[in-house]
Amino acid sequence: MRILKAEMLEAFLQENPLIVDVRPEAEYARGSLEGAIHLPVKAIQHGDHDLPKDRPILLICERGAMSELAGLYLEAAGYEQVYNLEGGLRALKKA
DSSP states (O other), X not given: OEEEOGGGHHHHGGGOOEEEEXXXXXXXXXXXXXXXXXXOHHHHHTTOOOOOSSSOEEEEOSSSHHHHHHHHXXXXXXXXXXXXXXXXXXXXXXX
């Protein structure tokens, strides 16, 4: 899994990644990155998704821990283009 620093996000978005917000529904409902889809970490853990393997996937959560865990699950399932937003949405707000 690759780590993406908040200050690099704008440039990375030019690569057209699939942005996946792994937070619980209540947190996601309060807002996320534009274009993000919601897929809770438990769904990723259990393989309840159809995420593409041929496109970069950017995982996000509040602080970066849940998205890191989700990334480990995806890598174990054979995904290679997995990115985690370091520090999560909090770091993005600070940047």
